[in-house]
Amino acid sequence: MRNPIQKALAAALTASLFAAGPALAQQKVKIGFITTLSGPQGVIGNDMRNSVELALDHLGRKMGGLPVEVIYGDDQVKPDVGKQVADEMLKKHQVNFVSGVIWSNVMLAVAPTVTGAGTLMVGTNAGPNQLAGKDCNERYFTTSWQNDQTPEAMGKYMQDAGLNDVYVMAPNYAAGKDMVNGFKRYFKGRIVDEVYTRLGQTDYQAELSQLRAKNPKAVFVFYPGGMGISFLRQYSEAGLRGQFPLYSVYTVDELSIPAVKHAALGQLETRYWSPDLKNPANQKFVGDYQKKHGGRLPSFYGAQSYDGIMLIDSAVRAVKGNLADQKGMIAAMRKADFASTRGKFSYNVNHHPIQNFYLLKAVAGPAGKDPVMEIQKAVFTGHKDSFYKECPMKW
Amino acid sequence: MILILEQILNGLQLGVMLFLMAAGLTLVFGIMNLVNLAHGALYMVGAYLATYFFQATGSFVLGVALALAGTLLVGIVTELVALRTLYERDHLDQVLATFGLILIFNELVAMLWGRAAIYSSLPAYLQGHVEIAGSFRYPLYRLLIIFVGLAVAAGLWYVVVRTRLGMLIRAGASNRTMVAALGINIRLLYTMVFGFGAALAGLAGIMAGPIYAVQPGMGELVLIQVFVVIVIGGIGSIRGALVGAVIVGVVDTLGRAFLKPFLATVITPTAAENAGPALASMLIYLLMAVVLALRPEGLFPSRG
The missing domain is CATH 3.40.50.2300 (Response regulator)
Incomplete structure (x- = not known):
């Protein structure tokens, strides 16, 4: 590299590579979905994963114009494993959202890890009272319920x-x-x-x-x-x-x-939900789920996981794909502005749904x-x- | 009074189920010196095969017969393929290898039948109740379980005590080098014993199928109690397995039923509310600890 022009070119190339790195990473919405995929309880995780995939199908695998990648993690019903999986998603995969989690004890380990790392968490089942009460967090939402x-x-x-x-x-x-x-x-x-x-x-x-x-x-x-x-x-x-x-x-x-x-x-x-709940979003969800899975009905675990992806989509759309705008995404999610399978609902101050029970x-x-x-x-x-x-x- | 009788019957029923599992496990442990964690997997295989064959053939009896033959076969194949190489190895290696088998069996079952629990039911003629005395009625199927369990115990006693095969089994449990030196094909004996134990576990699974959840991993839920049974009864002893199983079944059942009301008469009701269920689920382990302290060999140690 004796030639100054070569040097300049190399510098420019390096600079552009570095600049392109983060820009490329921003062109995708990455969601880490933690659930239980092995053992007897794997049947629940399977239903949740099917519903997440169906939500992505309905969104054309895009959110706010950006392609979506979902990384699934298996917590094996163990809090320590769940936390480890969450850490891997945050550090290795650099996800923009973490979602899922069936078990309250796993959630109590995962949610603080995710929100503490400055990432948004959308729970789609567990509703331990701590996270609805004194340990509530602006980066934590749930599309399910509080346990009680x-x-x-x-x-x-x-x-x-x-x-x-x-x-x-x-x-x-x-x-x-x-x-x-x-x-x-x-x-x-x-x-x-x-x-x-x-x-x-x-x-x-x-x-x-x-x-x-x-x-x-x-x-x-x-x-x-x-x-x-x-x-x-x-x-x-x-x-x-x-x-x-x-x-x-x-x-x-x-x-x-x-x-x-x-x-x-x-x-x-x-x-809070049933397959026969009459609203367009639910009828589309249940109908397409049955078409895709040989007539089998989805469960509420599936419905709220489908909603989780739709909630994330509403946030990404609101900030027009600018994933750095976390404040904007939180503000958007607080509106619960998406077609939920349970029908229209609103969020309480603790980011837990105010909803009907049947x-x-x-x-x-x-x-x-x-x-x-x-x-x-x-x-x-x-x-x-x-x-x-x-x-x-x-x- | 009737309630206590009914609970003792419940305990006996739980006990014979545990016995069917424990008999195979204790034979394999006592004779082949093999710690087989995958015994619960064979129980699961029995439950799945019985459910499958019952639905396929429409006959409960035929389903049970085919499932028994099937578990026997699965047991023999497992022994030939995987366990043969483990007899001379350390117990830790056996635990690791048979734990691996649990994972393999669970995943195989999940692939064949799915992860969700499958539908299983009783034929109409086994549903309903038997009036025993006055208002005391008991489910027919549970009585059948007790009957089958006791019949198997009697059959096992006959085979072990009165037949040549039983003599070899007892001899093998005491001193296998000597048995081999006398020209007995010890490998064949091992395969037979393992297959037999597998079929017994399968029988327990077959009977559990219609009343428990038939799903992958169902065997591991009962396995711990079965280990407690053989520790209490004495490793390698069929008689110990029977006595241990009935003791564990009755103690566990009576504890679950009466410990809380009993405690409430001794301590405050609120304390009993908390301590009762916790203590009831610990009871069989406490019993095991006491037996281990007083008779480390178990109640009926096989001579060795």
Whole structure:
């Protein structure tokens, strides 16, 4: 490089390369989506991933004119693994958003990591009370709910129905206790007994014998995933379905119905969303999901993950693809200005949705098909969570 | 009173399920000196095959028979392909390799049937209840489980105590070098014992299928309790497995049912509310600790 012209050219080339680096990176929206993809709970993560992919299909794989790349991470239902995956997404992949997360304990490890690194987080399931209350953060949004809201709705419904002598059952861990607390916040009638079972328990015969001996008027349970399938089967098999009406949260859903079929019939649940919710966004989501996945219905896990991607899209569109404008994106997300599968909703000061909760019933499906969840009525309209007053955030 | 009887029956039913799992595991451990973490995977295979064959053939009995044969086959193939090389290795190597097998089996099942729990049910003639006395009724299927479990226990006792094969099994558990030196094909014996153990785990899975969630990883949920059973009963002992399983089943069930009300009479109800469930789920491990402290060999150690 003796020639000054060569030198100048080389310098110019180097400079342009350095300049082009960040510019190129900015030409893509990168989203890290953390969920559970392995093990028995992988079925939930699978539904979430399918719904994220469907949202991207609907957006033409572009947000605000920029191409989108989603990097999926598996948390294996472990907080430490979730945090590690989040770190990798932030440092190695330099993502603009982190989204997903099924489990509250994983979320409590992931959310502070992401927001602390100055990146936006859009949760699409877990709703631990800490993040709705004192630990709320301007970089943290959720498209699902605060954990207590759903059992609150069931408590309200059972209270209004004048039920008394209720037998309460849940697995013995943090979320189990939260669900019962949420239920009791609105249900003021007599509770016969509160029974906490081992997390991951498969056999409930001993508890069901105790239940029958207590002769309650109604039963309220929270048994997510495989526990719910075992519980429903054994409840039916023990002949209790006709004897003691069963009310539940997160126990019967589109993932468990194909496994229990008639054992779910007549089951009452509360939820903010249902496949039969009538609005254009939901009908498009459910219809296209079924077309893409052999007629299978999406679950609420899927619906809120679809919404998560749509919320991110609304933010990127509002700042016209200028991903450096984080303030602008937060302001845009606070408007919840997108077609949600639950219909129009607004955000509370703690970035948790103010939304409706419905009573759902598992009714017989079309001939030869599985039972389906059907909305009976709204229990809450515009329901706020019980922790937002502890959130110091000011808009 | 009736409630206590019913809970003891529940405990017995849980116990015989654990026994079917524990019998195979303790034989394999006692005779082949192999720590087989993948035993739960065979339970899962049994549940899946029974569900699949029941739906495919429309006959529950035929489904059970095909599933039993299927798990036996899967067990034998696993032994021939993967476990043969492990007998001489360290226990840590065995744990690692059989843990790997768990992952392989779970993923295989997820590929074949999907990750979601699959639908399984009972035929109409096994649903419903039996009136035992007055208001005391018990699910027919649960009674059937108790009956099958006890029949298998009796059959195993006969095979182990009264047949030549059983003699070889007992001899193998005591001193395998000697058995081999006497000209017995120890490899064939191992394959047979492992296949047999697999079929027993499969039988437990088959019976669990209609009442539990049939999904990948279902075996690992029961495996820990099964290890507790064989530690309490004594490793390598069928009799120990039966006694241990019934003790664990009854203690666990009675603990879950009555510990909280019992504690409430001793300490304040609020404290009992918190301590009851926690203590009930620890009870079998406390029992194991006590047995280990008093009789480190277990209740019925196999002579060796």
